[in-house]
Amino acid sequence: MKIIDGGINAPIGFEAAGIEAEVKYKNRKDMAIIYSKEPCTVAGAFTSNVVKAAPVLWDKDIVENEPFAQAVIVNTGIANAGTGKEGMSYCEETAKKAAELLNIPVKAVLVGSTGVIGAQLPIDRIKAGVEKLVVAKAEDRESGTNASKAIMTTDTVNKELAVEIEIDGVKVTLGAMSKGSGMIHPNMCTMLGYVTTDADIDKAALTKMVKEDVVDTYNMISVDGDTSTNDTLLVMANGMAQNKKIVEGTKEYEIFKEALHFINETQAKRLAGDGEGANALIECKVINADTKENARILAKSVICSSLTKAAVFGKDANWGRILCALGYSGAKFDPENMELYYQGSSNSMLIFKNGMGTDYSEEEASKILGESEVRFLVDMKMGDATATAWGCDLTYDYVKINADYRS
Amino acid sequence: MKIIDGGINAPIGFEAAGIEAEVKYKNRKDMAIIYSKEPCTVAGAFTSNVVKAAPVLWDKDIVENEPFAQAVIVNTGIANAGTGKEGMSYCEETAKKAAELLNIPVKAVLVGSTGVIGAQLPIDRIKAGVEKLVVAKAEDRESGTNASKAIMTTDTVNKELAVEIEIDGVKVTLGAMSKGSGMIHPNMCTMLGYVTTDADIDKAALTKMVKEDVVDTYNMISVDGDTSTNDTLLVMANGMAQNKKIVEGTKEYEIFKEALHFINETQAKRLAGDGEGANALIECKVINADTKENARILAKSVICSSLTKAAVFGKDANWGRILCALGYSGAKFDPENMELYYQGSSNSMLIFKNGMGTDYSEEEASKILGESEVRFLVDMKMGDATATAWGCDLTYDYVKINADYRS
Numbered sequence: 001m002k003i004i005d006g007g008i009n010a011p012i013g014f015e016a017a018g019i020e021a022e023v024k025y026k027n028r029k030d031m032a033i034i035y036s037k038e039p040c041t042v043a044g045a046f047t048s049n050v051v052k053a054a055p056v057l058w059d060k061d062i063v064e065n066e067p068f069a070q071a072v073i074v075n076t077g078i079a080n081a082g083t084g085k086e087g088m089s090y091c092e093e094t095a096k097k098a099a100e101l102l103n104i105p106v107k108a109v110l111v112g113s114t115g116v117i118g119a120q121l122p123i124d125r126i127k128a129g130v131e132k133l134v135v136a137k138a139e140d141r142e143s144g145t146n147a148s149k150a151i152m153t154t155d156t157v158n159k160e161l162a163v164e165i166e167i168d169g170v171k172v173t174l175g176a177m178s179k180g181s182g183m184i185h186p187n188m189c190t191m192l193g194y195v196t197t198d199a200d201i202d203k204a205a206l207t208k209m210v211k212e213d214v215v216d217t218y219n220m221i222s223v224d225g226d227t228s229t230n231d232t233l234l235v236m237a238n239g240m241a242q243n244k245k246i247v248e249g250t251k252e253y254e255i256f257k258e259a260l261h262f263i264n265e266t267q268a269k270r271l272a273g274d275g276e277g278a279n280a281l282i283e284c285k286v287i288n289a290d291t292k293e294n295a296r297i298l299a300k301s302v303i304c305s306s307l308t309k310a311a312v313f314g315k316d317a318n319w320g321r322i323l324c325a326l327g328y329s330g331a332k333f334d335p336e337n338m339e340l341y342y343q344g345s346s347n348s349m350l351i352f353k354n355g356m357g358t359d360y361s362e363e364e365a366s367k368i369l370g371e372s373e374v375r376f377l378v379d380m381k382m383g384d385a386t387a388t389a390w391g392c393d394l395t396y397d398y399v400k401i402n403a404d405y406r407s
Numbered sequence: 408m409k410i411i412d413g414g415i416n417a418p419i420g421f422e423a424a425g426i427e428a429e430v431k432y433k434n435r436k437d438m439a440i441i442y443s444k445e446p447c448t449v450a451g452a453f454t455s456n457v458v459k460a461a462p463v464l465w466d467k468d469i470v471e472n473e474p475f476a477q478a479v480i481v482n483t484g485i486a487n488a489g490t491g492k493e494g495m496s497y498c499e500e501t502a503k504k505a506a507e508l509l510n511i512p513v514k515a516v517l518v519g520s521t522g523v524i525g526a527q528l529p530i531d532r533i534k535a536g537v538e539k540l541v542v543a544k545a546e547d548r549e550s551g552t553n554a555s556k557a558i559m560t561t562d563t564v565n566k567e568l569a570v571e572i573e574i575d576g577v578k579v580t581l582g583a584m585s586k587g588s589g590m591i592h593p594n595m596c597t598m599l600g601y602v603t604t605d606a607d608i609d610k611a612a613l614t615k616m617v618k619e620d621v622v623d624t625y626n627m628i629s630v631d632g633d634t635s636t637n638d639t640l641l642v643m644a645n646g647m648a649q650n651k652k653i654v655e656g657t658k659e660y661e662i663f664k665e666a667l668h669f670i671n672e673t674q675a676k677r678l679a680g681d682g683e684g685a686n687a688l689i690e691c692k693v694i695n696a697d698t699k700e701n702a703r704i705l706a707k708s709v710i711c712s713s714l715t716k717a718a719v720f721g722k723d724a725n726w727g728r729i730l731c732a733l734g735y736s737g738a739k740f741d742p743e744n745m746e747l748y749y750q751g752s753s754n755s756m757l758i759f760k761n762g763m764g765t766d767y768s769e770e771e772a773s774k775i776l777g778e779s780e781v782r783f784l785v786d787m788k789m790g791d792a793t794a795t796a797w798g799c800d801l802t803y804d805y806v807k808i809n810a811d812y813r814s
Binding site: 050084117182225229307313320321327336354357403 | 454455456457458459486488489490491492493494523524525526589590592631632633634635636711712713714717718720721723725726727728730731732733734735736738739740742743759761762763764801802803805806807809810811
């Protein structure tokens, strides 16, 4: 696997664009398109929130019931959630407009929205935006970046990625773009994540792969514990690399899965590290747990703890808060028989053992907490299950961003 | 039921004191005693955290296995959690010292600690503190307040309360003191809560009552989602009012239960409203839910949502965040068939109906969010179950307090 310079339109046959449509604010890119010259096999994962945004319902129907899709239209500024039947009709109008201009079926157009919940889309500006997007879409590097930038809301970092793999001697490319960065506690996947590939892959195989992979990637991150109404991950495969079709149970399936996992994990970590107001990415790795499920529960409890997050912001080696978060996670364990380490870029410190803190150096510990990636390693000494979760510190800026967000 | 001026030593036969013992900081009251002239029937509720502080284990043993208790010694500054066998031995040493001086059994002395996790108690200063407490304990009003102030940590408000009821023509008094205000997401009860009464009550009756009542009071509040290692609620009844012993299934049981519920609910709301850094108490009342359990889950999800809490801080009527929190709570419902109201001290506004926001006045809504008690009413229209949960807004000061707390 090779990481290459590129984004959502790096695979063969994909075009992208990002433009200004004034959905909610002026002078910023706020609509994006992904278009494939050939129909794509699509798999997806969507929010588990009972309140699902209109575009989530629209996309879910296409992924589950249509043979293929060929384009995605995304807007930021307004989430089109909590908008009732009117909101649902705007998904259809958006897709219809794109379908007409692209000469593809209405039900081959996926839509995505992110932003404020409750407001209705300015459908005329959205339709005008679709016209601009169809004209602007292109294969060049800059167009991919424009699309990725257009889906950012409070994100401070553009999150795109592309990798190359070899399937049966044929070069296959995967590209991705994702956005966070608040209301992030995915329970299916992140707010908006798109992955494209020119691989030829069986729909059942792709669906299984996506379903399995989100559990250890997007579902293991949290910025603020709030599971969004709009969480959507879509993986689109157009087959233009002309490899032998990938099916389950083959070496090629594993090679492709590894590349997809790398993309999903990298993008998930970027979402966590760029959480609203965050200074640092927090990683909690749990090893030797009794079950995989408990490993996940323990790791996630630590990165979700407000007190642990605030202690990282304050560079305070207050390990009691980590111990406390493990303790209330719901997983059973013996606090007398586990170990906690702080891990810096160049060192590892044993902090807690035999039910008590060790005689560690506060100064050294504080130094680790000052790094841009703060890592906690928890050894449960119960079995051989492992899981990793990612979050970010809790800062003044998180409060500022979210006290002001809508106004 | 009559609210009276008084606190933990208001009932007949109870003495209290709060003194400076320099457990961690100088020049502040940091140790308290509650002492009863007669042995007390005791019921309690303790943290569900797997990591239980030494005093929690000590008290749990007494409440479950001893016939009575007669005194409580509490310190702040150090939580005596994550302290292994050494920490456990300090509970015993503290109790032994008090037992000697008070001439009561060691296993009649309950202990409580709150503060930083992981540090060991300075046992010599603790024992010196016990000596001072035994000398200082008294029945007067000020001594009760001193005890209540001595258990405060980041609390900004002293939380004591007393009520009088009549049982079979006999006056019975209940007194209470409680402390918050971070690591508050009780799952049995709050961090430290003490209730005294001169009622004569059967142990089984008291135990049942406490167990049932915490579910709708302390367990329905959250400041930061972190369930402490030290959560303890103790209710001590010394029988000195000389009423006919209260047993289950009587009118007297209901009268006493109502008074205890009032105390627990009032103290729980005070803990939420005085959450670390809080400007406002947030109340979410869910009505007409399908089950009591779902009503609790829905109400608690709203008051735990970081984004909702930050929006209240910003006085932003961002109801989409409330809808979102209801949606990811885990309870199933139809977003098209529920209603959300904002309730001020003098008005009630319908904000969401038929799956969409109503045409409400932003100005009026913002005014409600500026009150010191912010109330959300959610009508699920599914059944007749009701629950209420309490939390607080998320402010810069919460981050400040918890980035700095230990240093």
